[in-house]
Amino acid sequence: MVCERKLIIMAKSPVAGRVKTRLSRDIGSAAATNFYRHTCQSVIARLSSTKLWRTVLSISPDTEVHNRFWPRHALRTTQGQGDLGERMRRAMTIQPTGPVVLIGTDIPGVQGHHVADAFHMLKQHDYIFGPTPDGGFWLVGISKQRYLPRAFKDVRWSTEFTLKDTIDSLNRQYSGLRLGLADELNDVDDGKDFKAAQDIIGRRILSS
Template identity: 45%
Template sequence: MRRTLIVMVKEPRPGRVKTRLGREIGMVPAAWWFRHQTARLLREVDDPRWTLSLAVSPDRAGLSSRVWPAHLPRIPQGRGDLGDRMGRLLRGAPPGPVCIVGADIPGIRRHHVARAFGMLGRHDAVFGPAHDGGYWLVGLKRSGRVPATLLRGVHWSSATALDDTIRSLGDLRVGRIDTLRDVDTAADLRAR
């Protein structure tokens, strides 16, 4: 069965990406960090065990951007909050297990992704928790219908984002893998 890994990326333009980090270190350094972090991440997770795709934002500019590797398929993130965008990606992926990760997680390695897909053999959903109460990875087995309540009622960018998301899954069997740190602030950048 085909496994799909989707990395969510934004065009690395100053003032449009990593703005919380940019308010602390400057918008140009924040965009530069994101661009180079994403390039490193894509090299790390590009693996023949799964199909790697980019979910791009903004939609039109991201689809034609020369910033991202040309060999990687791109799909638009579309409109709405993070839950709306991830829900569309999870529902619209090719048949088989799918995992979504953010590009601002310096600690992601191939073995984390492999562990997530392995966990989907025994669970319906898998999460990679983040230190701030959110998560850096969400994955679904997708052997049945994706719950209509998926990602509804989640307080994004809060300490309850992971718990809210798990509640939105109803009675699905949920597994967790390693806790990693995302980079939203200068303190996160220093702690990585």
């Protein structure tokens, strides 16, 4: 029996100069790329080793979908073009009917229980978001596909308004939506975030 729950992990191929550009300005391109490579591998391995959901990797750029960096047996799709909202909506839309949770790969503190809690919340909510301290979100979950076509519109991405804009947009377009918030976790976008996350990611990234 195929598991109806789908976890989508949005991931970029870990090429210097293409990933964590803001972090690169603070700690250097090599260290930022090493951080991303390690965290990406760790998050994928940690969250794929369960039968509670099916993990799908949504890869950017599209030409890297067959890169050997990705786990050999991982189910993979391409992100396609467009802004972050368009790519997230596309990744969630192509999945079969059933609850879908989507996350990124720069959340070193995410654990399996965070994803399990998100799927549990979707039994009583139409949308859930995992907020980050900077006003964004590290997780979005949806219970039914019918709420996707107009999602993630009019959002100021990578700003302190990202989560607020997303929720406001959904409330304008869909009446009576049941929205919920999951645990707040830290993403790593710059040097300050990186320093704060040292207890989780360890010193080995800087020396890899």
